[in-house]
Amino acid sequence: MRFAGVAAISLDLDDTLWPFQPAVERAEATLHAWLVKHAPGTARILPARGMLGKLRNDYEHSRPDLAGNYRALRIGSIELALALAGEDMGLAEEAYGVFYSARQKVEFFEDVWPALTWLSARFPLVALTNGNADLRLTGGGAFFRETLSARAVGIAKPQAGIFHAAALAAGVPASELLHVGDDFHLDYLGALNAGLQAAWLVRDHPKETAPGEYARYVTIRDLTALCCALGGPANL
Template sequence: MEFFRALGPIAALSFDLDDTLYDNGPVIEQAEAWMVAHMRDAYLQTAMCDRAWWQAQKQQLWREQPALKHDVSLCRRRLLARGLEWGGMAAAEAAHEADKVFTQFLEIRSRVEVPDATRQVLAALAERFPLVVITNGNVLLERLGLDHHFQHVLKAGGGFAMKPAPDLFAQMADRLGLPPARILHVGDDVTTDVLGALHNGYRSAWLNDRGRSLQALRRLPDLMLNRLDELLNLI
């Protein structure tokens, strides 16, 4: 743990999820591969669509509807429906099938392996602080067995822009009934988490468990963590 400025009194802890509380990379890769294979096997309309085709369609969707960048779940459903419609399926049926596939995708995307150390840290912190989640992702927290640690969970989408935009940070401060400066946001991403927290008045703890250079930062966080369990020093 390394401090870059005086932290001041902290009344609550906010957490990013993906790549902060667990390694998100493997499960996302598995879910993406499953989606491409399933759409090839289950639907004639997308039987010839490979991963590169789906990626190109996503980029096109973002160009046409930039707001979809802030809602990963809605974007995924629109992407699936677009593929089915491209193959000739009627729009209403495509939307229905897309919702079914998305439900399966989300379950697979949520098969995350959470380290026991993470569970122990959260359990200990929850005895001292209110814990909350601010995430741009769409993992099903209840599938991870972590939901009972958190008093509030806010996800981008549904009218909330992604971090580092103010939406989620401002809404969470309101829900906690705390000034932002009394909330410490913990996350791995130098833009969405570190800059997002600092630009919106939160304190920032950068989880740098991969040994990245400080040059990756555009602004210094309040503190840097080499391991998540270093947060226990705040108790």
């Protein structure tokens, strides 16, 4: 597998550079402990820390107007928990700050740092996310020319505009930007439909053992494979 005419690369963050679910679960555990300490009544509403995720998802379903606004959805669900518990809703902003800080504590996949070191020495890199991870806090920001989030740009993947914004940030035509991400629809198809080149990162199902339907797509098992496809060594 080789790519042609790649002048820059954009990379998704969650589940591409690090696993998303463990980071959120740790952040929700931290938030739960903070709420129980500072707003004790929430212990009755949220007897188990895992209920924070359910409350947040239920709140999202009730507020389709906030789709994609992760900050507003999380704060709204915290306010709901505080209201149901009869606690001070004014604590929501501080509680969100606790959650947000903990959410940035991620564990990068083993292949990521060596791959980013190799890639960033050869291509302008742009981070492209629909989420709220901040590379200045997670680490790794020095590898990237710019980070574009759906919230900052005002449009989200898979809309073409956010991919075109990434190409502009990288200083290359869309056709010369290679986008890499784990989500087939948001990342892979979104990038192709925007006129980019694309690679679908499928960590759980490496291409050589993937179901047949995967074979028709450009897939990579990790970022080391991406480096190989771009002319790099097999073992960084």
